[in-house]
Amino acid sequence: xxxxxxxxxxxxxxxxxxxxxxxxxxxxxxxxxxxxxxxxxxxxxxxxxxxxxxxxxxxxxxxxxxxxxxxxxxxxxxxxxxxxxxxxxxxxxxxxxxxxxxxxxxxxxxxxxxxxxxxxxxxxxxxxxxxxxxxxxxxxxxxxxxxxxxxxxxxxxxxxxxxxxxxxxxxxxxxxxxxxxxxxxxxxxxxxxxxxxxxxxxxxxxxxxxxxxxxxxxxxxxxxxxxxxxxxxxxxxxxxxxxxxxxxxxxxxxxxxxxxxxxxxxxxxxxxxxxxxxxxxxxxxxxx
Numbered sequence: 324x325x326x327x328x329x330x331x332x333x334x335x336x337x338x339x340x341x342x343x344x345x346x347x348x349x350x351x352x353x354x355x356x357x358x359x360x361x362x363x364x365x366x367x368x369x370x371x372x373x374x375x376x377x378x379x380x381x382x383x384x385x386x387x388x389x390x391x392x393x394x395x396x397x398x399x400x401x402x403x404x405x406x407x408x409x410x411x412x413x414x415x416x417x418x419x420x421x422x423x424x425x426x427x428x429x430x431x432x433x434x435x436x437x438x439x440x441x442x443x444x445x446x447x448x449x450x451x452x453x454x455x456x457x458x459x460x461x462x463x464x465x466x467x468x469x470x471x472x473x474x475x476x477x478x479x480x481x482x483x484x485x486x487x488x489x490x491x492x493x494x495x496x497x498x499x500x501x502x503x504x505x506x507x508x509x510x511x512x513x514x515x516x517x518x519x520x521x522x523x524x525x526x527x528x529x530x531x532x533x534x535x536x537x538x539x540x541x542x543x544x545x546x547x548x549x550x551x552x553x554x555x556x557x558x559x560x561x562x563x564x565x566x567x568x569x570x571x572x573x574x575x576x577x578x579x580x581x582x583x584x585x586x587x588x589x590x591x592x593x594x595x596x597x598x599x600x601x602x603x604x605x606x607x608x609x610x611x
Contacts, residue, residue, distance in 0.1 A: 389491030
């Protein structure tokens, strides 16, 4: 069938040119780190509250545990595509508000390779960023805005080497861009300053999985599932920009620095200032 219709038109043109991270997330909590981390699950797992490490079915794609790929028969091909709709309520000392968010969520597929091997591939959101709020400062107002997120393009395989025992692995390519902006305006002045951080991430991620099924009776079975992901830093680049907008409306670039960084999962440091990104960072400053 022409390689399953060219792998479903290359996963719907890589999920409409990587539009997964642009899901209109509206949460102030996404300001920190890489944003709101997603659950790596499809609708089959979410309808059970996100339970999926031990889920094993020949009719559902389970990306949460790659060992589950081996639990399908040799005549099955699965394709799953989902959307997400969210409603956020916010309340602070200025009042309450609600925002809608959502968009294309994931695109996955799964197919057998022989009797004991199953393969899956797809595109999933890893994190999403979206917020906008303001606060008063001395003689002025600051506005915080953020957009973007990280996606993961994965391919995985599961094999059943022994009866009732399955093992698997997912290899993911993480990519995406996160924008964090701070606007500062002075009371009684038309001058506005912008401090912008742009973090680009391009790196790989590994996940290993195992499932063991104990047959209780002819109709009932108990499955134990575990996963493991090796700890590693994420490779990325961080652009730090400062702009000053004069009363003429023409933005004047004051400073642009390009930091080639390896980030981990704590805080991203620029000089002595801790910035609202993640990663205890090893950076090499490059001239522009």
